[in-house]
Amino acid sequence: MSTQVEHSNLHPSALSSHPLIGAREVAKIYRMGQTEVAALDHVSMGVDEGEFVAIQGTSGSGKSTLLNLLGGLDRPTSGEVIFDGRSLAPFSKKEMARYRRRSVGMIFQGFNLIMTMTAVENVRLALAFGGLRGRERDARAEELLARVGLEGRLDHRPAELSGGEQQRVSIARALANRPRVLLADEPTGNLDSTRAHEILGLLRAMVDRDRLTVIMVTHDQELAASFADRIIFMKDGKIIERNAEVRSN
Amino acid sequence: MPFLDILQLSLRNLREAKLRATLTTMGVIVGVAVIVTMVSFGLGLQRNTVERFKALDLFNELTVYGQSVANLAMSRSGGNQNTNRVDENGRRQRPLLPNSKPATRILDEAAVAEIETIPGVVYVEPVIVFTPFVRSNGRVFTELVAGASVPNESSRFKEFAAGSMISSSDAAEVVVTEQWTQSFGYEKPADALGKTLEFLAPPEKKKDEREEEKDSGASFFGIPLDEEESGEDAGKDALVARSFRIVGVLKEQKGQQGGGFRGLTANASIFVSLKAARDWTTEYRNPMTEVALELARSQGAIDEKQAEGFVSATVRVTDPVVLTNVRTRLTELGFQSFSIMDQLEQLRTVFLIINATLGLLGGISLLVASFGIANTMIMSILERTREIGIMKAIGAEDGEIRLIFFVEAAVIGFVGGVIGVLTAWGIDGLSNRLAYRYILKPQNASYVDFFYIPSYLWLGAIAFAVLVSIIAALYPASRAARIDPVKALRHD
Structure with missing residues (x-):
């Protein structure tokens, strides 16, 4: 909040400087009976590789919709999502699935683990969709869970894990097929403050150490300010304030 | 995703809903068991009938008739060549068969040897009967x-x-x-x-x-x-x-x-x-035959050394299938032939109708089961909407989601089919035993296997059950594949 500097490479006209992932003039309109509701109103933004960006806004501001478009779960009504210099617009359904599998990983507020599978099975499932098999897959699943500090809880089902642990499993799963971007939709919404700090600390470490790119949707000002490199504020489907550099280090 | 993983996922899904999967499978079991039991009864009926005839050697034997010396002698002395049907001495040598030309050759040793060379003929047994x-x-x-x-x-x-x-x-x-x-x-x-x-x-x-x-x-x-x-x-x-x-x-x-x-x-x-x-x-030639032989010889219808030949001979063939070919060849050679098989062609048609009807009845019960499968699948999709959304979010393709449900249905069909066949087999065995104990034995009849399950029947029944199950899953599976991940993940 304190320092608000216009960041040149995030202006739509400046996308040529190649942010890793971004949106160009993206609009998403939902039809509710007769009326049309614009969840996103021609939004442009971009995130560089190795950046940790928070998207903040009240509910209904369109931040989750934007995240779903970036994650390839949905397609915009107009405009385009760009990843690594390529537009997702011409992608077939199959290519979109491939994009979700290889290029981005997603984590959610509700963790979205498959409740009937153990931690390691959840991670293995993502690896299976990625085409990894056999021993290699088992080893990679264990390695991923070890990375998020769950080496001792491989065979626990989600119900037997705490919220923080469940979110760690979902991070391990999101990173299974080595995506370059992690999209987090209110990742700490269901966690207490201590657990929330732990999870975001983990993500921050991955950004700093592995040059992972993280885009996190949150409504928590304090958390966004402490962990993100910058914050994008949204309201009524528009970006009202961008590039708030919040982190000193 | 490798198919093995798809199979594993499908099996896991079925395990997660054991009761429902079991009940759905029961439907298939009943359907398949009804089909197999009914058709095996029809086939058993057919087999028993045909085997009875076979045991009487009616299917692999035919009778061949040659020109009789008596006819030769009379035709040469002014008799009508083609009226051997009204011939008094013809007796039962010449059954009044439609479409069969009268024999033009004498059925002697040479002819017997020639007939034996026809493919499919095991041996020729001239009918020589006398009453000493x-x-x-x-x-x-x-x-x-x-x-x-x-x-x-x-x-x-x-x-x-x-x-x-x-x-x-x-x-x-x-x-x-x-x-x-x-x-x-x-x-x-x-x-x-x-x-x-x-x-x-x-x-x-x-x-x-x-x-x-x-x-x-x-x-x-x-x-x-x-x-x-x-x-x-x-x-x-x-x-x-x-x-x-x-x-x-x-x-x-x-x-x-x-x-x-x-x-x-x-x-x-x-x-x-x-x-x-x-x-x-x-x-010890019959005097009448001797007269005929002498007449024929003196008229030059047969030469001196030629004997009177056999009235008829039984031709044994390797398999009922070759019977028609052998008969065609016999006609070409100038002999008349007779086979009971002609009369039994009708019987095959009758059995075809019976089996088709029985199969249809079984098919209806499997059709009912297929609605059960479709229903189970749809229920299961509603229940697993969120899970499908998750799978899509982590990169599952539509085709993979569809395949998971197809495989699930196919597993239900396969397991139901196998158990259904085993059930039918059990029912068959039990029915046989009960029929023997309460119907056959009191009448001093020997044990009869009323049913027949050839390999094509049970293999076909299982394949059919799998096919019906997959067809039943067509709509549910494509519906699952179409699930919007954004909505599914919001779903609670």
């Missing part, structure tokens, strides 16, 4: 004697009450029926074994014939054995023409008192080797 006075165990009766091929595949010579088949075509051995042993005063069939059986003939006739045959140089029917035996017997009884040793007593078929009709061969009580029968008929 027969003496054995001190009693004399006229008996019907027939010549039999040695060795012989006919089911008539399959079961013996005592002894066995004539050992070789040169042996002076006979096989008699069980009934014959009774009428000739043997207490048990085994008592007749090794005993002597004599054919009687007029003494002077016998002598003349022998000399005549020797003079005319018709050497192909002389048996050295015959001379020995008759030489021995001559001292005892001048009437004895030929003497044989009884080597086998045929077992009487149940429910077929009086010998019973087996195959197309004559229903005689004494069987000698074909050679011995041929010798006898040549030596």
Whole structure:
């Protein structure tokens, strides 16, 4: 909040400087009976590789919709999502699935683990969709869970894990097929403050150490300010304030 | 995603909803069991009927008729060539069959040899039947004697009450029926074994014939054995023409008192080797035949050395399938033939209709089961919407989601099919046992397997169950694949 500097490479006209992932003039309109509701109103933004960006806004501001478009779960009504210099617009359904599998990983507020599978099975499932098999897959699943500090809880089902642990499993799963971007939709919404700090600390470490790119949707000002490199504020489907550099280090 | 992982996922899904999966599978089990039970009953009925006929050698034997010397003689002396149907002497030699041309050739030794070369023919057994006075165990009766091929595949010579088949075509051995042993005063069939059986003939006739045959140089029917035996017997009884040793007593078929009709061969009580029968008929020719033969020879219809041939012969084929081909060939060769198979073609059509009807009834119950499968799948998709959304979010393709549900349905179909087949097999076995115990046994009938499950039936039933299940999953699976991940993840 304190320092608000216009960041040149995030202006739509400046996308040529190649942010890793971004949106160009993206609009998403939902039809509710007769009326049309614009969840996103021609939004442009971009995130560089190795950046940790928070998207903040009240509910209904369109931040989750934007995240779903970036994650390839949905397609915009107009405009385009760009990843690594390529537009997702011409992608077939199959290519979109491939994009979700290889290029981005997603984590959610509700963790979205498959409740009937153990931690390691959840991670293995993502690896299976990625085409990894056999021993290699088992080893990679264990390695991923070890990375998020769950080496001792491989065979626990989600119900037997705490919220923080469940979110760690979902991070391990999101990173299974080595995506370059992690999209987090209110990742700490269901966690207490201590657990929330732990999870975001983990993500921050991955950004700093592995040059992972993280885009996190949150409504928590304090958390966004402490962990993100910058914050994008949204309201009524528009970006009202961008590039708030919040982190000193 | 590798197929093995898809299969694993599908199996896991089924395990997660055990009760529902079980109930759905039950539907398939019932459907398949009904189909297999019903069709196997139809097939069993067909098999039992056909086997009964087969046991009577009606399917692998046919009768071939040649031109008779009597006809030859009469046609040459001004008779009408093509009226052998009204011919008085034709008797039962020429059954009134539609579409069968009258024979134009004599069925002699050469013809028999030629017929034996037709592909599919096992052997040709000329029908040689005569009725001599027969003496054995001190009693004399006229008996019907027939010549039999040695060795012989006919089911008539399959079961013996005592002894066995004539050992070789040169042996002076006979096989008699069980009934014959009774009428000739043997207490048990085994008592007749090794005993002597004599054919009687007029003494002077016998002598003349022998000399005549020797003079005319018709050497192909002389048996050295015959001379020995008759030489021995001559001292005892001048009437004895030929003497044989009884080597086998045929077992009487149940429910077929009086010998019973087996195959197309004559229903005689004494069987000698074909050679011995041929010798006898040549030596003690029927006077009428002799007249015909002389007439035919003098008119030049047949040459001097040619004999009168056989009235008919039984042709045994390897398989009922070749029967038609063999018959076509026989017609080409100029012989008339008859097979009971013609009359049984209709029977096959009847069974086809019965089996189709039974299969249809079973098919309806599987159809009902298929609705159950579709319903289960849809329920399961509603329940797993969120899970499908998650899978899509982590990169599952639509095709993979669809495949998971197809495999799930296929597993239900396969497991249901296998258990259904086993159930049907169990029902069949149980029904057989109950039918035997409460229906057959009280009537002193032997055990009958009423059902028949050929491999194509059970394999086909399982494949059909899998197919129906996959069809039932078509809509649910494509609906699952179309699930919008954004909505699914919001779903609670």
